[in-house]
Amino acid sequence: MSRAETGPARLYHRTVVYVLFIILLLPLAGTLVYSLASSWSATILPSGFTFKWYVALWSDPRFLMAFGQSLLVCVGALILSIVLILPLLFVVHYHFPKLDALMNILILLPFAVPPVVSSVGLLQLYGSGPFAMVGTPWILIGCYFTVALPFMYRAITNNLQAINLRDLMDAAQLLGANTWQAAFLVVLPNLRKGLMVALLLSFSFLFGEFVFANLLVGTRYETLQVYLNNMRNSSGHFNSALVVSYFLFVLLLTWAANRLNKDKD
């Protein structure tokens, strides 16, 4: 770790960090002020402050519905991810360590293929016919699993390496546990915290996903981001309250993840 500097260098570094902070803060601060302003147009400062936009937002049934549906889709996708990825990781690391190289290539796919490209194929394949899923939350859950996959895979792999999977399994089996018992009662509890962090962070970026939600489902099962986009023509203050509420919620999640992460060390 670098040590703190002194003299003019110190002043320079502090200035740069503050400028960086201000750049990152500006759009958020602007939105926050706008969401609290009673009206603000063609002047530099707003004319008065109010909470009425938040009240309007949080009493809009369509908003609450979208919020709930977003929660459901994200939680569903994360449960699916765990059910699919945990056994995969366990088997790869315990039985077939060589598969890890292949997996590392496969998990690049969701990264190299932008959602807008996948959507072209998804709309055609599952738009009608025996596997018609477009317009339902199910297709979103499936797609969000692929979105979360690279991150979850990497995060859990790091954790598995840290706990020495093979030694742990051997020790458990030496003490009389079978493979299932060892996996569920010994390995899983050791992964709990790392898993929670990975889940919270995945949740925070799935919650902000817009492309799949808008192209594949749209208003037929409106998620928060789609709702936000569809409200574009309503009052800017109302939208700001929406943006701020959304960001605070995500902030809470990432904060919780950071706290958990710190506890771990």
Added chain:
Amino acid sequence: MNSMTRGKWLGLLCLVPFAVFFIVFQIAPLAWVAINSLHSDSGWGLDNFMTAFNSRFYRQAIQYSLEISFWSSLIGIVIAILGSYSLRKVDSRLRDFVNSFANMTSNFSGVPLAFAFIILLGFNGCLTLILKQSGIIEDFNVYSKTGLIILYTYFQIPLGVLLLYPAFDALRDDWRESAALLGASTFDFWRHIGLPVLTPALLGTFVILLANALGAYATVYALTTGNFNVLPIRIAAMVAGDITLDPNMASALAMILVGLMTIVTVAHQWLLKRSYHVSR
């Protein structure tokens, strides 16, 4: 031994559900796009790609995508380099605070970010007004290419900081002192030691930012309601728009985008292997 092989078979069985979901939601759509990009009204062949490269409209989309991605990645990475280097040099309280703040703002992209920019830099945005009244700018249009570059740059900065901050681990303080003892100036140090050591990490981060910008759809869609000509917008308009649907042409453009992304991803993997802080 027998139970060992049985365990392996059971293990393979555990992989089946994963494989099914991965094929259904990742491989199959990509395969559909790849196959149908070669199919057009006149049969099988490269017709769609010829159309894409011969049409000024599609060429413009590709060009705008590349321009916006390149400039936003370049400006983004410069700010991220300066920022993350200085972050390492300030006291830990300020560092931790700004670092976690950058972490959190990396989630602030897409539709919410576009809205924030309209409020701030739209025609009646407060920043636009301040800058206009102080005479710094004549006029500003956030819905233009310049506007989009600024917007993209904003979501590149937190990602850049996130990726670059650990890269500076490779530079050890005693090197700087040793170089200074041997008579090197600050410039000499960066020219001969600092930059060469960091280059793979910097390039690696740059290509990630590039990929991030190339595939971005939500931000530009929300800002311009799909009226700005970049590749992702063109692709989406041909499968979900309300004017003309042409999934085969969309597939061809999608394959061009995937091609660009593949070059970027391969370049990144290659740079990652060469990068100093990983190889150690």
